[in-house]
Amino acid sequence: xxxxxxxxxxxLCQVSSDTLRFYEKNHLLQxxxxxxxxxxxxxxxxxxxxxxxxRAKAIGLSLEEIRELLDIRLEASQHxxxxxxxxxxxxxxxxxxxxxxxxxxxxxxxxxxxxxxxHVDDDASHCSILEALNDSCDxxxxxxxxxxxxxxxxx
Numbered sequence: 019x020x021x022x023x024x025x026x027x028x029x030l031c032q033v034s035s036d037t038l039r040f041y042e043k044n045h046l047l048q049x050x051x052x053x054x055x056x057x058x059x060x061x062x063x064x065x066x067x068x069x070x071x072x073r074a075k076a077i078g079l080s081l082e083e084i085r086e087l088l089d090i091r092l093e094a095s096q097h098x099x100x101x102x103x104x105x106x107x108x109x110x111x112x113x114x115x116x117x118x119x120x121x122x123x124x125x126x127x128x129x130x131x132x133x134x135x136x137h138v139d140d141d142a143s144h145c146s147i148l149e150a151l152n153d154s155c156d157x158x159x160x161x162x163x164x165x166x167x168x169x170x171x172x173x
Contacts, residue, residue, distance in 0.1 A: 021050065023053075023059065024038055024057070024058050026060075031065070031069060031072065038068065041068070041071060044081055047068060047071070050063070050064055067088070070087075078109060078113065079105075079106075087105060130146065134147045
């Protein structure tokens with residue numbers, strides 16, 4: 019069975035040794051043992067585990083979600099696919115909510131940005147962006163009722 023030192027495992031996984039230590043500290047990875055001189059030793063199972071962690075991170079799963087999946091993977095016969103799917107479905111729902119919020123933010127930014135003339139020669143005293151963001155403005159949400167930037171540039 020192949021055994022790797024931390025630097026070797028890091029190189030195989032294209033991560034830093036610090037990343038592997040971080041995974042250890044967060045109980046995602048445990049060395050298979052230690053060498054006679056006290057160096058951490060990692061097995062093929064550790065290599066597979068790190069690759070699993072990296073793939074899970076790449077699709078946006080948190081360390082806690084990854085830990086749950088690793089626990090299920092360790093005793094897969096004791097768990098159902100529904101348990102695994104529930105974790106990914108919850109993440110998918112979270113991503114959908116973030117997309118919805120980012121879409122709302124983009125719409126608001128675009129609306130106030132489009133209402134501003136943005137001319138270099140105009141001073142900002144009549145800037146519709148500043149007005150839309152002003153606390154004293156009647157419209158708390160910049161999406162509603164954005165005016166043109168200045169009287170010279172009616173929308």
